[in-house]
Amino acid sequence: MARSMVYVVDDDRYVLASVESLLASEGYEVATFSSPDGFMAGKRPDVPACLVLDVRLRGASGLEFQRELHRARIAIPIIFLTGHGDVPMSVAAMKAGAIEFLTKPFRDQDLLDAVRHGIELDRHRRSNEAQLVVLRQRYEAMTPREREILPLVVSGQMNKQIAFSLSLSEVTVKVHRAQIMQKMQARSLIELVRIADRLAADAARI
């Protein structure tokens, strides 16, 4: 099992200790904090992680803290713990991207499932992020002309059509196309289309 972290924030130190014990018994590495400030101030190793957060905290509420994390662009899956199942609150939390909303006292398996799911999500997000970084680097390596030709290629146009619309010779287009395939490390047109799609989705997200 690759290294991962679970952060727990709850202002009740007894609850905090019990959650720590439960997660530790399943082999998770756990860091506990009695306030959001402690979490923000502490060091966070660059490993897949998730955050177990009490909704009702002294100082900022858990939901406010969720927004704060969002603003600070700290993308970490959040599992909320709440004293009472408040529907509007849980809806708000889920909309803001929480992965689970557990009512205290919760079933241990529910929390463990949620934590596993959260870490899985985070790991996935991280690898995705890493792949995208590589793809972006490859894209950056292309010449402006090649970047111009790429969308035409992936939209299924023939070399002849591309040559016509860009007023180039068909041979030149062919050369560019080969360059694109090589720089993007795509073995087939289908693969190139997939890569372009991911890059486009990423650009749209930002």
Place this chain on the structure above:
Amino acid sequence: MLRPAAADAVAGVHEGQGRVSDEIDDALGAPAQFPLVHSPTRGRWLIAAVLLSLLIVIGFALTMPFARLSTGRSELLLPAYAAGIFLLELMTAVLLIALFNLRRSPALLLLSSGYLFSALLVPAWVLSFPGVFAPFGIELGLQFTAAIAAARRIGFPLFVLAYALAPRTAPLTLAPGRSIVAAVFLVMACVAFIMVVVFLNRPGLPSLMMDARNVGPLWHMVPAATLVLYGLAIVILLTRHRSQLDIWVALVVFSLTIELLLISYLGGGVRLSVGWWAGRTYGLLAASIVLMVLLVESIHVYGRLAQTVAAERRARRGQMTAVEALSASIAHEINQPLTSMITNANAGLRWLLKDEPRLDRAQAALRHIVEDGHRASSIVTGIRSMFTKGRQERTELEMNALVEAAVQAARSEALQEFIEVRDVFAPHLPTVVGNAAQLGHVMRNLIENAVDSVRSGRGWPRRVIIRTWVGEGDEVRVSVEDNGPGIAPEVADRLFDPFVTTKAGGMGMGLMFCRAVVEAHGGRLWATSEDGGAAFHFSLPSVMFAGHDQG
């Protein structure tokens, strides 16, 4: 930490059940809410009354030169005039009776009887007026009309005098409903009696009128007597001046005086002259003054009542949220240790069931479960002690020891956040009598608040100082000072109200509970705030003669 103060909130809700009806009573009954009958005239109303009487005098002066001009066959207008007077006086009587029903003031019943008396004589007067209903064959004779007019003229000021002299508040011998019925019956009987006597003695009536228009010499007795009564009534009303209504009644009598002067003297006693009609106008004015005032007043009262009811409804809604908040608070307090116990138990099982069981961790989990169990139990005990009144056990206490225990409990946790909790104790503190658990709760609550405050502030080094000392009259004082941000001015006034909190997760019950406990011990709790933080102080009376338990 439990905030038990809300027990009072619950009690408050039960007490509040019958409050709306009381409020309505208050709105209608309290002097401040119905100034017409109770308080003397002030401000705008007095100005209005003075202005109105000035207008009456001016009108009077303007009519004087034309008073004796005749107006031809203007008796045709008389039925309309009579109908107006009749309705106005009857409505005034009804409203005054309604007011009496609320206020139970005998004077009001007398005044309304006067209006009723005056109103009931109007139909006979106008029906018998010479020439008005002659086409219908009603002809009762000259003297009949005059006699009725004389009775009406003299009767009303007598009622007003009775009103002016009657006590405003007197225990009624009859129920208000019965008094009303009796008064109405008496007035009707009186009117009937007068009419019957006058009707039966028509031939033998004194000759008040010479002909249909001109009064005889005997008539002059009537306005003279009436004017004396009017003058007397005005003087008594203005000198005693017990309510706004007195002023208005005096104004009524004043305009009746003008009416009489115009009709009987300036108009030369000639019926249907300009002076006579002008006088009648003042009669109409006189009849409407009290009615108008009553109507304006009742609209005011209605407005105030609506406001009161709305305010009550808001307060009630507030209490409902108080109960909901209290139950949510208790649920939360119990839920925390429960969560911790269940989670620890699960964790303990998992530690034991591992391939290599970790006995040390399982043991720790079990120990935590025991602690949580005690925590939950103390919360339940706290709630129970809150709800069973008068069962609090009180013993002699050393405040230093009690404060020390609370400081110890808070110190280790606070130190983790670099907050120093320091105590400065007076060496020889007098003994106090109190409930150790409750006062301990107060101490923990205050220290916890102070620590929270320091945590959210920028003061450095972060510290909370708890002092004990001996105050005036040997009272024991304890103060909890912090160097947090202090108390915001907008919160300062409401600091001890329930549900006032500056903490995002706080219920705002803590300080309210603290104050309730301290005051139940005969002490005081107050707060001071400076730039350098806030301080909460409480004092407890010391026992002079250390004795036995007072529980």
